[in-house]
Amino acid sequence: MIIVSFSRYLSTTLINTLSPDKAEVWTTEHLNSLHPSLSTLIGGVRLSFKATAANLVPYAFGLHPQLSISTSAATRHTMEIIRELLGDFNFFLVDHNSIRLPAHPALITIILQTIFQSHGGKLQSWVDFAHLDTIFALSGVAIYSILLEYQTGIHHPAEFGVEFRTKFNECKQKLDDIRGDPVAREELSRLQSDLITRGKCM
Amino acid sequence: MDLIVSRARDEIRTLVLSENLFPSEAERKELIERSVSIAAGCVLHDHRELFSLS
Numbered sequence: 001m002i003i004v005s006f007s008r009y010l011s012t013t014l015i016n017t018l019s020p021d022k023a024e025v026w027t028t029e030h031l032n033s034l035h036p037s038l039s040t041l042i043g044g045v046r047l048s049f050k051a052t053a054a055n056l057v058p059y060a061f062g063l064h065p066q067l068s069i070s071t072s073a074a075t076r077h078t079m080e081i082i083r084e085l086l087g088d089f090n091f092f093l094v095d096h097n098s099i100r101l102p103a104h105p106a107l108i109t110i111i112l113q114t115i116f117q118s119h120g121g122k123l124q125s126w127v128d129f130a131h132l133d134t135i136f137a138l139s140g141v142a143i144y145s146i147l148l149e150y151q152t153g154i155h156h157p158a159e160f161g162v163e164f165r166t167k168f169n170e171c172k173q174k175l176d177d178i179r180g181d182p183v184a185r186e187e188l189s190r191l192q193s194d195l196i197t198r199g200k201c202m
Numbered sequence: 203m204d205l206i207v208s209r210a211r212d213e214i215r216t217l218v219l220s221e222n223l224f225p226s227e228a229e230r231k232e233l234i235e236r237s238v239s240i241a242a243g244c245v246l247h248d249h250r251e252l253f254s255l256s
Binding site for chain 2: 034035039135165
């Protein structure tokens with residue numbers, strides 16, 4: 001006998017396909033025990049992007065962490081860079097042949113490392129490349145979250161949370177805006193295609 | 203059970219990336235239930251295939 005608490009999702013037909021001798025007793029307790037680990041995985045997707053960004057951003061943008069021993073000149077320089085990057089989505093878009101595209105090396109490297117290199121490239125098996133915009137926007141927000149940490153001097157060891165949902169949606173909207181121009185749409189398509197090709201060679 | 207858990211992990215990553223990267227608590231619960239459901243369906247299907255071949 002199989003007891004399933006998610007029967008509204010699992011059809012009776014499927015349950016009937018299981019042969020009685022192989023049947024496993026499912027209880028609500030079993031299912032509840034899955035929740036903590038699966039719930040952690042949801043945040044883990046964002047965390048994997050943020051962890052890569054945390055390693056890359058300081059070097060890619062020449063940032064110095066705010067420390068009490070930092071010289072005021074170094075701190076000022078870092079703050080100027082961050083202000084510039086946070087303004088007008090400069091952390092996400094760069095000029096590329098007079099077209100603003102998500103083509104900054106840091107952004108591209110975060111995607112390549114997180115999707116294609118992490119865990120021996122295992123992550124690409126669960127990435128649907130039809131959703132590349134999501135991956136680009138997520139990388140952009142990962143950079144944004146790290147820049148905010150530099151700006152405030154407060155490091156958050158966890159993944160970026162729901163408070164970044166708006167910025168994520170804005171990044172996706174930027175990509176939709178790019179597609180409004182035929183030439184820019186073609187450039188963006190080429191950029192994303194190149195990224196996949198390069199990633200699969202890693 | 204272990205097979206379903208393993209499969210559910212992959213399913214939830216896919217669902218999160220393709221549908222909702224920033225789920226609320228209610229949405230998170232729904233995503234988990236769907237991933238377990240899909241995983242259970244896949245495992246049952248695989249089992250049926252194996253059973254019919256043997």
